Structure formats: structure tokens, C-alpha cells
Amino acid sequence: MKKKLLSVLLCMAMTATLFAGCGQNGGADANADANVSADANTNEDAAGGNETTGYKFEIVSKGFQHQYWQAVLKGSQNKAAELGAKINFVGPDSESDIAGQVQMLQSAINAQPDAIGLAALDTKACLDAIVTAQEAGIPIVGFDSGVPGAPEGAIVANAATDNYAAGVLAAEETYKLIEAKLAAGVRIGVMGQDATAESIINRGLGFIDKMAELVTAKGLTVTVEGNDKYVADCAVTPVDGADVVIEVLVPSEVKNELSITDGSTLLNKADTICIYGSNQFSAENLVSADENIGRLGVDVVGVGFDSGATLKAAVASGKLAGAITQAPVAMGEKLVELLYTATTGGSVADVDTGCQWYTADNMNNEEIAQNLYD
Amino acid sequence: MADNKKKSNALTNNALVKKIGGQQLVVILVMIALFIFFCVASESFGQYSTIVSIMDFSYYVTFIAIGVTFALMTGGNDLSIGTGMVCYSLIGGFLISKLGLPVGVGMIVTILCGMLMGTLNGFLVAVLELPPFIATLCTMMIVRGLGSIITGGVSLSWPAADAANGWFRSFFKMTVGNTKVPVGVVWIILAVIIMSIILTKTKPGRYIIAIGSNKEAARLSGVNVIKWHMLAYIICGFFTGLAGIAYAGTFQTLTPGTGAGLELDAICAAIIGGTSMYGGQGTIVGTLIGVFLMCILKTGLPYIGLQANWQQIIIGMVLILAVLMDVLRTKKRA
Incomplete structure (x- = not known):
């Protein structure tokens, strides 16, 4: 009996620790995949500026492991701070976790944001959720590789590398x-x-x-x-x-x-x-x-x-x-800009955020170096 | 039926087979056959660089496989070793690359993290008597999250081989002239010899085997089962830490949230090598042989132009065979 009690207590303590970890960033609900890593996978960012416009955007990326995504995150944080909007940037554990990303997208819709940014791992898997967002009147802006093959009108614009x-x-x-x-x-x-x-x-x-x-x-x-x-x-x-x-x-x-x-x-x-x-x-x-x-x-x-x-x-x-x-930093900035414009009723169009060829000779040029990360 | 029995008796009575163990002998033969097959099927397979690659990939699997053999030997399991290995390595790497601590400190911390988690696993299984599968499944999730939290979800690298503090990479691979020498093999052999002796010739090893064979009998004969049961998991944790260093020394980038599935490679290798899923039986040498069979398979299949999905099917079938042998052997014993 004693042992059983002890094991129950321990399990509870372990669970509590998990939630404590998740709670720090307040994003546990956005990460249905593996809530143990919600802390790392969720980056909620309040406006850095003094005035907030009250707009809230959910951004569902493909994950955080590659530094590339950190650069996108940085760009979107900068822009959000500038515009006084609030963003919640999430992503699955790995870029092959399609199901995990769909759950995150669903949670993002449930959070009823003003707009959603989405870099779909697999468009077909996201279709149901995209339709739900459409019905709820939440505009979706694609980024990174966008949401290729999405139904007409579901994605208002893309900030993507072609x-x-x-x-x-x-x-x-x-x-x-x-x-x-x-x-x-x-x-x-x-x-x-x-x-x-x-x-x-x-x-x-x-x-x-x-x-x-x-x-x-x-x-x-x-x-x-x-x-x-x-x-x-x-x-x-x-x-x-x-x-x-x-x-x-x-x-x-x-x-x-x-x-x-x-x-x-x-x-x-x-x-x-x-x-x-x-x-x-x-x-x-x-x-x-x-x-x-x-x-x-x-x-x-x-x-x-x-x-x-x-x-x-x-x-x-x-x-x-x-x-x-x-150009990941520029991509993050453009994404938030599009989300903002779409929410405030402005007209939005696709933006190709571009790519560059770099070699040992030109990698230190400022134009290129700003897009290279460690 | 009777014929079969006679045949298997003839096989087990052979002195050589007895010495090496029937399953290990089969696995060694299969391994040699596979190696020859890959060499014939693809002329680029039998090169020195391929062998160095096979060695590269074998270090970390060997370490976690030796560790998990101890857990399997008690009739338990440890699912936390795959994600754990990456997690401890991330923690060590974080100290080195982000906090600027010496590489030696990072290595020691990596091993200590492994032992700490091993102790927790041992506590859950031996003291609280949680089913090993569930207990280590939980710690597997914990370490997976922990690695992400500590590094902020970002991937990181231990120092590169040509960097000032990249000396630890030469523990595993040294460049002599223009040739790469897979010196990690020395550590592997050393670990196999030491752990084989510990398992078969010392008190802790024998007690661990006894716990796996019949825990109640071991307890009744005065063995402190909780202590030795926990020790098996601590050993497993220690080797997971070592594997973390080997993993960081072999690959460029450590990615948080990865590592799931690697524990299965190690468990598979141990089982292919003759460790019983039911505990009480197995050898470290067998595990090593299992690791190399897996590594040769994984490295060789792409060389013969077999596409990704087919590779998984073949590895799955090899495992079925290995587990089948275990089941048949256990039945025979019973």
C-alpha cells in the first residue's frame, strides 16, 4: 500500500513538473504533440513596444531545431514589436511530424487569433483545419514553403521562398x-x-x-x-x-x-x-x-x-x-506584416522573400551575411 | 519433431557452438555473408572509407546497447536511452559552446547526467516497482523535453575537429597522414571486455543475471535485489552518457527532440546478439555482434540501391527472426 501511494505521488510530482515547465511560456495548450517539450517549442512574444494594438497572431512553423527557424522567429518578433502585435510562434518536434503540426494548427484556430501564419509540412493533412479557419473567418498567411495546393481563397497571401x-x-x-x-x-x-x-x-x-x-x-x-x-x-x-x-x-x-x-x-x-x-x-x-x-x-x-x-x-x-x-529574417518580418495588413483589412499579395547563392568569395558581403546564421 | 530435436542436439553439442553460443554463431555467419554480399553487389561498398563509416556509426549504438543489455538482463528495459543520449549530449554541448566551459567538463557532465537519469530509472523500477516499460517511457519523454528546454529548442554542435578544443573527436577518429583511423574501436573493445568480466565474473553481474532469471529466488537467497536491480539501470545510464559523447564526436549537429528510435536500434542489437527479452540471459559480446550486424545492414542497403522503405522492411524482418530465435530458445529451456 505504502509503495503504491508513493508511486502515485511520484507520478503526480512528475506530471506537475511537466506542467510547470510548460507554464513558463504559457503555451502548453498550443503544443499537443509532446507537452514535455512545449517550453522549447512555443515562443510567445508580447509586443516589445509601448503601445499594443491588441492584435494576436498564431504562427505555426515547421519546428525549431534548425537555426533557420530561429532566424524566422527573430524577424517576426522584431516586426511584431514594431507593430505592437502579439505573436505565438509554435512548431512540431521534427519536420517529419505532420500529425503534430496539424494538432498545433487546430489549437491555433481554437485560440481564436486575428490571423494565422502557416508553413505547412503537408497541405493535404492540414486541409480540414484550413477549412475550419476559413469558416471561422480567420485569415491564413502562408510562409516558408507556404501552403501549396490549398483551396482557392483559403490562403490570403504567402511570404515564401520559391x-x-x-x-x-x-x-x-x-x-x-x-x-x-x-x-x-x-x-x-x-x-x-x-x-x-x-x-x-x-x-x-x-x-x-x-x-x-x-x-x-x-x-x-x-x-x-x-x-x-x-x-x-x-x-x-x-x-x-x-x-x-x-x-x-x-x-x-x-x-x-x-x-x-x-x-x-x-x-x-x-x-x-x-x-x-x-x-x-x-x-x-x-x-x-x-x-x-x-x-x-x-x-x-x-x-x-x-x-x-x-x-x-x-x-x-x-x-x-x-x-x-x-532570407529567413526578412521572411519573418514580411509574414507579420502580411498578417497585420490582412487583419486590418488592407489588400495583401504574395511576396517572394528570395534566395541567394553564396560562396567563399561573397559570404562576408553584408547583403549575404545578414541571412547566414550559426 | 523428434528429428528436429535430434538436429538441434547435434548443433548444441558441438564444442565450438557451445563456446560462442548458437545464436551468436549464426549472427556472425550472417554478418560475414552480408558483408561479402554487399561487397559483391556494389563495388564501392568494400572500401576502407565505408568501413570507417560503419565504425563511426557503431560507437554510440554499441555504448547504449551495452548499457541496455544490463537492463534487459534484469528482465526489464530502458526506452530512455535514445532521447537520453541526445539530451545529455545537448547539456554537455550547451556547457561547452554556450557557457564556454572546457570540453572535459562537458564530457563529465554528460556522463553524470546519464547516471542521474539511470538512478531515477532504477528507483522507479526497483524501488517503486513500476513496470520498466512504462517507467522508462516516462523518463524518455522527460529527457526529450529537458534537452529542448536547456538549449532553448535550438540545435547545437560540440567543437569541430579542427577547432582548438576539438581534441575529443580524436578519441574516436584520428587522422594519420591522409588516412582516417577509427580509434574508437579501442574503446569499444575495452568496454566489451570490462563489462563482460563484470557481468560474468563479479558479484554485481551475477546478481543482475540472477534477478533476471528469478527475482524472488534471488531475494530469498539473501541478495539485496533492490540495490543490484538499481545498479543495472545506473550502468545503463552511465553508458548512455558515454554514448552521448560518442554521438557528439561523430556527428556535426545535435538536434533537440531527436533520438527517439535510437533506443530501438540498441535493443534490437542486444536481442539479435542473443540477449533474452525475458531476462537472465545474454552476453556483451553477443550485443557487440548484434550492433555490427545492424550497422552493416543499415550502411549496406543504400549501397545496393535499395530505397528507404525497403530498408525498413528488411531490418524489421531480421528482427522478427532474432526474436523468434529467442522465443524458441526460451521455450526449449522451459
């Missing part, structure tokens, strides 16, 4: 670096974090389609192999015995060692001339994979996406020839 265009830019810049090496019997590697997130898929597809177009224009035949989703969705028709093979690898789970194995697999193929890692995770693991092999910057051109300390160092040292960076 990820397909970003992939195209990566292909164009990469092509300049590998053009001399392009010949029959070479391989171009693409590493994707997953085959579910629209932004990741589009960056891959933009790269594949543009690269195939450029290679074909040079008079070579090209094929795509590897991950089924990418092979099916790209504009290239697979053929046997093509001159140039674009190989797309996606790990079975978002785990470092699986992604590093993908990188090693590509680096170990003698005919590989370049590898593109389409987000911070993939690009970092490409760099890790090369630690044991040492071909990047020697006879394989490495291209990354986003930044972070490891990637910045790899670009600076020439291991990666270059990378694409988005």
Missing part, C-alpha cells in the same frame, strides 16, 4: 562549375532529407529539372534514378544508358547516420562529379560523409542549402563550392 526557383538557381550555379566535366558516363548526386515536405521536394525537383535541361542543351542524354517520389515527379523521363545520371537519395528516416550513408554512397561512386544537399541537414551530412572520403572540393563539387556553423565553415574552406541561402 523553393523550386531556389533549386533552379542551385542548378544554374552548379552547372557553371561542372560544365567542363560533363561528358558521357558521369553522375550528379542529389541528397534530400525526405520525400514528404513540399519545400524539400521542390528544391530537389527545381535542381533536377534545370540540371537536366542544361545537360540536354549541351547535347547529352540524361536520366534520373533513386527515390521513387523524385523520379516520378521530376520532368525527366527515365531512360536506360543515358550519358548523365542524376541520382536522388533520401534516407529511410531523418537520422544523421542514414543521411551520411547516402552521402558516402554517392561519394564512393567513381563517376560522381557533384552532389547537392537540399537543406541544412542533408548538406551537413554530405560534409560529414566526406570526412572519411575526402573528395569534396577535390574532384567532386559539393553544393549546399541554408547555413549553420558547419556549412559556413565548409563553404569558407572550399569543401562546398557554394550554397543557397534564403
Whole structure:
């Protein structure tokens, strides 16, 4: 009996600790996924300015783990403070937690904000919630990769990187670096974090389609192999015995060692001339994979996406020839601006927050450096 | 039926099989066969760099697998090791990269965090008699959240290999000339030898096995079951801390909220290596063999062009086989 009582007490104490942790930021209800980490996943920010307009915005992001999202958060906090609005910025534990994000979106709607910002991991999964918001008259503004394929009129505007265009830019810049090496019997590697997130898929597809177009224009035949989703969705028709093979690898789970194995697999193929890692995770693991092999910057051109300390160092040292960076701070600012305008009845339109190609030569220019984060 | 029995007797009577253990022998053979298969199927697999990669990925799994073998041996389990490993590593990394403390301090704190959580697990299981599955499921969630809270939800890195205080990475991989030497293997072998001796030749180890075989009998024969039961979880926590260091030393970035699922890799490896889910049986060497089978599978499958979903199916099937062997063996014993 004593023992039972003790265990019940302990369980209660543990539960109390959890809620105490969540309570600090007052965001426990917004994080239905794993309330133990609600503290970290919720960033409620009151207006920093003296006067508040009383507007309240819920922002549902894709998570916080990548520093990229911290930069978006910073931008939105700055703008909210400037406009005197209140924002509640949440995101799931990982970028593959689609169900978790849907729950967060639902909670955001229940909180009855003036407007909602949404970077959907998977539009289809969010559809029900989007319709609910529409019925409740809460405008939704998309950001990051936006909410592609959402029903007409549900998303009033997007503050997003055009990820397909970003992939195209990566292909164009990469092509300049590998053009001399392009010949029959070479391989171009693409590493994707997953085959579910629209932004990741589009960056891959933009790269594949543009690269195939450029290679074909040079008079070579090209094929795509590897991950089924990418092979099916790209504009290239697979053929046997093509001159140039674009190989797309996606790990079975978002785990470092699986992604590093993908990188090693590509680096170990003698005919590989370049590898593109389409987000911070993939690009970092490409760099890790090369630690044991040492071909990047020697006879394989490495291209990354986003930044972070490891990637910045790899670009600076020439291991990666270059990378694409988005403009996360500007994105956060534009998002809150759109939310504000949509709420106050102004007219809003899509904003492409843009992307840039950076290399060891230009990464210290102010225009680029402001978008690179550690 | 009788034929089968005769066959299995013939197999178990073989001296070599007896010495190494039937299941381990099968696993070793499978491992060798797999390695050869991958080498033949993909010419780029059999390279030195691939072997270094397999080693890289094996360090942290080996540590948590050795740890969880002790928990499994008591008939329990520890689900907190995957997220725990990342959490302790984040705490250590936070001290180093954000507070500027020496790397050595970060490493010690990482191990201490592991032992602390191991003690809590042991307390919940041995003293409060919560079912190990539930108790460690709870601590798994706790450590997952804890890592996020401490780092503010942001991913972080331990110092890079070429940074001034990146010396700890050379514990696992050293560069000699242009060649990478996977020196972490030395620690793995050392850990396996020491823990094998502790498990089979010392009092604590024997008591832990006894608790797993029959806790009541152990208690009645005067063994302080609570103490030794807790010790098994503390050992598990200690190795989770070590794994945290190995994980930080192998990968560039630690991401809060991750690590879930890694505990299953370790538990799978232990079971493939012949540790019984029912407790009281298993060896550290077996666990090591299980780890390497898993690592070779995971590394090799992408090389032969098998896509992500197929990899999971194959690993799942290997596990079914391993658990089946455990079930059959337990039935035979009964």
C-alpha cells in the first residue's frame, strides 16, 4: 500500500513538473504533440513596444531545431514589436511530424487569433483545419514553403521562398562549375532529407529539372534514378544508358547516420562529379560523409542549402563550392506584416522573400551575411 | 519433431557452438555473408572509407546497447536511452559552446547526467516497482523535453575537429597522414571486455543475471535485489552518457527532440546478439555482434540501391527472426 501511494505521488510530482515547465511560456495548450517539450517549442512574444494594438497572431512553423527557424522567429518578433502585435510562434518536434503540426494548427484556430501564419509540412493533412479557419473567418498567411495546393481563397497571401526557383538557381550555379566535366558516363548526386515536405521536394525537383535541361542543351542524354517520389515527379523521363545520371537519395528516416550513408554512397561512386544537399541537414551530412572520403572540393563539387556553423565553415574552406541561402529574417518580418495588413483589412499579395547563392568569395558581403546564421 | 530435436542436439553439442553460443554463431555467419554480399553487389561498398563509416556509426549504438543489455538482463528495459543520449549530449554541448566551459567538463557532465537519469530509472523500477516499460517511457519523454528546454529548442554542435578544443573527436577518429583511423574501436573493445568480466565474473553481474532469471529466488537467497536491480539501470545510464559523447564526436549537429528510435536500434542489437527479452540471459559480446550486424545492414542497403522503405522492411524482418530465435530458445529451456 505504502509503495503504491508513493508511486502515485511520484507520478503526480512528475506530471506537475511537466506542467510547470510548460507554464513558463504559457503555451502548453498550443503544443499537443509532446507537452514535455512545449517550453522549447512555443515562443510567445508580447509586443516589445509601448503601445499594443491588441492584435494576436498564431504562427505555426515547421519546428525549431534548425537555426533557420530561429532566424524566422527573430524577424517576426522584431516586426511584431514594431507593430505592437502579439505573436505565438509554435512548431512540431521534427519536420517529419505532420500529425503534430496539424494538432498545433487546430489549437491555433481554437485560440481564436486575428490571423494565422502557416508553413505547412503537408497541405493535404492540414486541409480540414484550413477549412475550419476559413469558416471561422480567420485569415491564413502562408510562409516558408507556404501552403501549396490549398483551396482557392483559403490562403490570403504567402511570404515564401520559391523553393523550386531556389533549386533552379542551385542548378544554374552548379552547372557553371561542372560544365567542363560533363561528358558521357558521369553522375550528379542529389541528397534530400525526405520525400514528404513540399519545400524539400521542390528544391530537389527545381535542381533536377534545370540540371537536366542544361545537360540536354549541351547535347547529352540524361536520366534520373533513386527515390521513387523524385523520379516520378521530376520532368525527366527515365531512360536506360543515358550519358548523365542524376541520382536522388533520401534516407529511410531523418537520422544523421542514414543521411551520411547516402552521402558516402554517392561519394564512393567513381563517376560522381557533384552532389547537392537540399537543406541544412542533408548538406551537413554530405560534409560529414566526406570526412572519411575526402573528395569534396577535390574532384567532386559539393553544393549546399541554408547555413549553420558547419556549412559556413565548409563553404569558407572550399569543401562546398557554394550554397543557397534564403532570407529567413526578412521572411519573418514580411509574414507579420502580411498578417497585420490582412487583419486590418488592407489588400495583401504574395511576396517572394528570395534566395541567394553564396560562396567563399561573397559570404562576408553584408547583403549575404545578414541571412547566414550559426 | 523428434528429428528436429535430434538436429538441434547435434548443433548444441558441438564444442565450438557451445563456446560462442548458437545464436551468436549464426549472427556472425550472417554478418560475414552480408558483408561479402554487399561487397559483391556494389563495388564501392568494400572500401576502407565505408568501413570507417560503419565504425563511426557503431560507437554510440554499441555504448547504449551495452548499457541496455544490463537492463534487459534484469528482465526489464530502458526506452530512455535514445532521447537520453541526445539530451545529455545537448547539456554537455550547451556547457561547452554556450557557457564556454572546457570540453572535459562537458564530457563529465554528460556522463553524470546519464547516471542521474539511470538512478531515477532504477528507483522507479526497483524501488517503486513500476513496470520498466512504462517507467522508462516516462523518463524518455522527460529527457526529450529537458534537452529542448536547456538549449532553448535550438540545435547545437560540440567543437569541430579542427577547432582548438576539438581534441575529443580524436578519441574516436584520428587522422594519420591522409588516412582516417577509427580509434574508437579501442574503446569499444575495452568496454566489451570490462563489462563482460563484470557481468560474468563479479558479484554485481551475477546478481543482475540472477534477478533476471528469478527475482524472488534471488531475494530469498539473501541478495539485496533492490540495490543490484538499481545498479543495472545506473550502468545503463552511465553508458548512455558515454554514448552521448560518442554521438557528439561523430556527428556535426545535435538536434533537440531527436533520438527517439535510437533506443530501438540498441535493443534490437542486444536481442539479435542473443540477449533474452525475458531476462537472465545474454552476453556483451553477443550485443557487440548484434550492433555490427545492424550497422552493416543499415550502411549496406543504400549501397545496393535499395530505397528507404525497403530498408525498413528488411531490418524489421531480421528482427522478427532474432526474436523468434529467442522465443524458441526460451521455450526449449522451459
